Amino acid sequence: MYRARGFTLLETLVVVALIAIIAGSVVLSAGGGTARELQTHAQRLRVVAELVCDKATIEAGFFGLGFAQRAYSGFRFGNNGWEPVRDSGPLVAHALPEGYSLRRGEAPLERDLPGEPQWICSPAGDSAPLDVIVASADGEWRIGIDEQGRWQTAAVSR
Numbered sequence: 523m524y525r526a527r528g529f530t531l532l533e534t535l536v537v538v539a540l541i542a543i544i545a546g547s548v549v550l551s552a553g554g555g556t557a558r559e560l561q562t563h564a565q566r567l568r569v570v571a572e573l574v575c576d577k578a579t580i581e582a583g584f585f586g587l588g589f590a591q592r593a594y595s596g597f598r599f600g601n602n603g604w605e606p607v608r609d610s611g612p613l614v615a616h617a618l619p620e621g622y623s624l625r626r627g628e629a630p631l632e633r634d635l636p637g638e639p640q641w642i643c644s645p646a647g648d649s650a651p652l653d654v655i656v657a658s659a660d661g662e663w664r665i666g667i668d669e670q671g672r673w674q675t676a677a678v679s680r
Contacts (some may be wrong), residue, residue: 556590556621557660560679563622564656564663567594568675570612571652571665575643577613585613585638589624589654593617597639604638618656627653647671 529537571587574596580586582598588606596613597604607613615635618624625631626640643649652667655678662678 531552556658559619560622560656560658560660560663563618564675566616567624567656568673569593570596570616571641571654571667572673573612574641575647575649577647578643579647582645584642584644586642588636588639589626589631589641590635591625591633593622593635594624595635605663606635622656622658625655625657627655633643 574585574587577583577598586597586599586604588595588597593615595615596607597679599605600608607616607640641650641652649667651669652665654665656663656665664674664676664678668674
Protein backbone atom coordinates (compact mmCIF):
# COMPACT_ATOMS: atom_id res chain seq x y z
CA MET A 523 0.00 0.00 0.00
CA TYR A 524 1.14 3.46 -0.86
CA ARG A 525 0.93 6.12 1.89
CA ALA A 526 1.48 9.78 1.00
CA ARG A 527 4.03 11.66 3.04
CA GLY A 528 3.62 15.29 4.04
CA PHE A 529 1.27 17.47 6.00
CA THR A 530 -2.48 17.55 5.80
CA LEU A 531 -4.30 20.72 4.85
CA LEU A 532 -5.51 21.16 8.43
CA GLU A 533 -2.00 20.93 9.87
CA THR A 534 -0.74 23.49 7.37
CA LEU A 535 -3.58 25.91 8.17
CA VAL A 536 -2.91 25.64 11.91
CA VAL A 537 0.78 26.44 11.43
CA VAL A 538 0.01 29.40 9.14
CA ALA A 539 -2.54 30.75 11.66
CA LEU A 540 -0.02 30.51 14.51
CA ILE A 541 2.65 32.29 12.48
CA ALA A 542 0.16 35.06 11.59
CA ILE A 543 -0.83 35.54 15.24
CA ILE A 544 2.78 35.72 16.40
CA ALA A 545 3.78 38.09 13.59
CA GLY A 546 0.79 40.32 14.32
CA SER A 547 1.59 40.60 17.99
CA VAL A 548 5.24 41.42 17.24
CA VAL A 549 4.24 44.18 14.80
CA LEU A 550 1.71 45.65 17.25
CA SER A 551 4.12 45.66 20.16
CA ALA A 552 7.12 47.01 18.25
CA GLY A 553 5.84 48.98 15.28
CA GLY A 554 4.98 52.66 15.75
CA GLY A 555 5.67 52.52 19.48
CA THR A 556 7.44 55.84 19.84
CA ALA A 557 4.88 57.75 17.78
CA ARG A 558 2.16 56.19 19.91
CA GLU A 559 4.08 57.09 23.08
CA LEU A 560 4.32 60.70 21.92
CA GLN A 561 0.56 60.81 21.42
CA THR A 562 0.05 59.22 24.85
CA HIS A 563 2.22 61.86 26.56
CA ALA A 564 0.31 64.64 24.79
CA GLN A 565 -3.04 63.17 25.78
CA ARG A 566 -1.87 62.75 29.39
CA LEU A 567 -0.85 66.40 29.55
CA ARG A 568 -4.25 67.43 28.17
CA VAL A 569 -6.06 65.33 30.78
CA VAL A 570 -3.92 66.87 33.54
CA ALA A 571 -4.71 70.38 32.23
CA GLU A 572 -8.43 69.59 32.17
CA LEU A 573 -8.13 68.22 35.72
CA VAL A 574 -6.50 71.48 36.83
CA CYS A 575 -9.59 73.41 35.70
CA ASP A 576 -11.92 70.82 37.23
CA LYS A 577 -10.14 71.04 40.59
CA ALA A 578 -10.25 74.84 40.47
CA THR A 579 -14.01 74.72 39.99
CA ILE A 580 -14.72 71.94 42.51
CA GLU A 581 -12.45 73.28 45.26
CA ALA A 582 -13.29 76.94 44.51
CA GLY A 583 -9.63 77.90 44.31
CA PHE A 584 -6.96 78.83 41.83
CA PHE A 585 -4.95 75.99 40.27
CA GLY A 586 -2.36 76.06 37.51
CA LEU A 587 0.37 74.26 35.62
CA GLY A 588 4.06 75.03 35.45
CA PHE A 589 6.21 73.82 32.57
CA ALA A 590 9.89 73.03 32.11
CA GLN A 591 11.80 71.57 29.16
CA ARG A 592 11.04 67.98 30.19
CA ALA A 593 8.51 68.22 33.04
CA TYR A 594 5.29 69.79 34.23
CA SER A 595 3.62 70.18 37.61
CA GLY A 596 0.33 71.25 39.10
CA PHE A 597 0.15 74.25 41.45
CA ARG A 598 -2.46 75.41 43.94
CA PHE A 599 -2.86 78.88 45.39
CA GLY A 600 -2.89 78.60 49.17
CA ASN A 601 -2.28 80.75 52.23
CA ASN A 602 1.42 81.06 51.36
CA GLY A 603 0.87 81.87 47.68
CA TRP A 604 1.53 79.41 44.87
CA GLU A 605 2.62 75.96 45.99
CA PRO A 606 3.37 72.86 43.91
CA VAL A 607 0.91 70.02 44.40
CA ARG A 608 2.80 67.46 46.48
CA ASP A 609 0.17 64.87 47.36
CA SER A 610 -0.23 61.81 45.19
CA GLY A 611 -2.17 62.08 41.99
CA PRO A 612 -1.86 63.34 38.46
CA LEU A 613 -1.04 66.94 39.43
CA VAL A 614 2.29 66.13 41.06
CA ALA A 615 5.42 66.89 39.05
CA HIS A 616 5.71 64.61 36.03
CA ALA A 617 8.97 64.20 34.09
CA LEU A 618 8.91 63.16 30.45
CA PRO A 619 11.21 60.31 29.40
CA GLU A 620 14.52 60.92 27.65
CA GLY A 621 13.99 62.09 24.08
CA TYR A 622 10.78 64.05 24.80
CA SER A 623 10.50 67.78 25.44
CA LEU A 624 7.94 70.53 26.04
CA ARG A 625 7.63 74.08 24.81
CA ARG A 626 4.95 76.75 25.00
CA GLY A 627 4.23 77.86 21.47
CA GLU A 628 7.58 78.80 20.00
CA ALA A 629 9.06 79.96 23.30
CA PRO A 630 11.72 77.74 24.89
CA LEU A 631 11.19 76.69 28.49
CA GLU A 632 13.57 76.73 31.43
CA ARG A 633 15.33 73.54 32.38
CA ASP A 634 13.81 73.37 35.88
CA LEU A 635 10.19 73.68 36.95
CA PRO A 636 9.21 77.24 37.90
CA GLY A 637 8.12 78.29 41.38
CA GLU A 638 4.68 79.30 40.17
CA PRO A 639 2.36 78.28 37.35
CA GLN A 640 2.59 79.66 33.84
CA TRP A 641 -1.03 78.75 33.11
CA ILE A 642 -3.89 79.29 35.60
CA CYS A 643 -7.53 78.23 35.98
CA SER A 644 -9.89 80.25 38.14
CA PRO A 645 -12.64 78.92 40.44
CA ALA A 646 -15.13 79.86 37.70
CA GLY A 647 -13.31 77.49 35.32
CA ASP A 648 -11.90 80.35 33.25
CA SER A 649 -8.36 80.19 31.95
CA ALA A 650 -6.03 81.90 29.57
CA PRO A 651 -5.47 80.23 26.21
CA LEU A 652 -3.04 77.33 26.45
CA ASP A 653 -0.52 76.34 23.80
CA VAL A 654 1.93 73.57 24.75
CA ILE A 655 3.83 71.29 22.40
CA VAL A 656 5.10 67.82 23.32
CA ALA A 657 7.94 66.93 20.96
CA SER A 658 10.22 64.02 20.16
CA ALA A 659 12.27 62.89 17.18
CA ASP A 660 9.08 61.26 15.83
CA GLY A 661 7.02 64.44 15.70
CA GLU A 662 5.09 66.96 17.76
CA TRP A 663 1.66 67.16 19.37
CA ARG A 664 0.00 70.44 20.32
CA ILE A 665 -2.24 70.69 23.36
CA GLY A 666 -4.30 73.80 23.69
CA ILE A 667 -7.39 75.60 24.78
CA ASP A 668 -8.67 78.40 22.56
CA GLU A 669 -10.41 81.67 23.44
CA GLN A 670 -13.81 79.90 23.46
CA GLY A 671 -12.58 77.33 26.01
CA ARG A 672 -12.43 74.40 23.56
CA TRP A 673 -9.71 71.82 24.21
CA GLN A 674 -7.58 70.72 21.27
CA THR A 675 -5.00 67.98 20.92
CA ALA A 676 -3.52 67.40 17.48
CA ALA A 677 -0.40 66.24 15.71
CA VAL A 678 1.67 69.11 14.33
CA SER A 679 2.73 68.74 10.72
CA ARG A 680 6.35 69.61 10.09
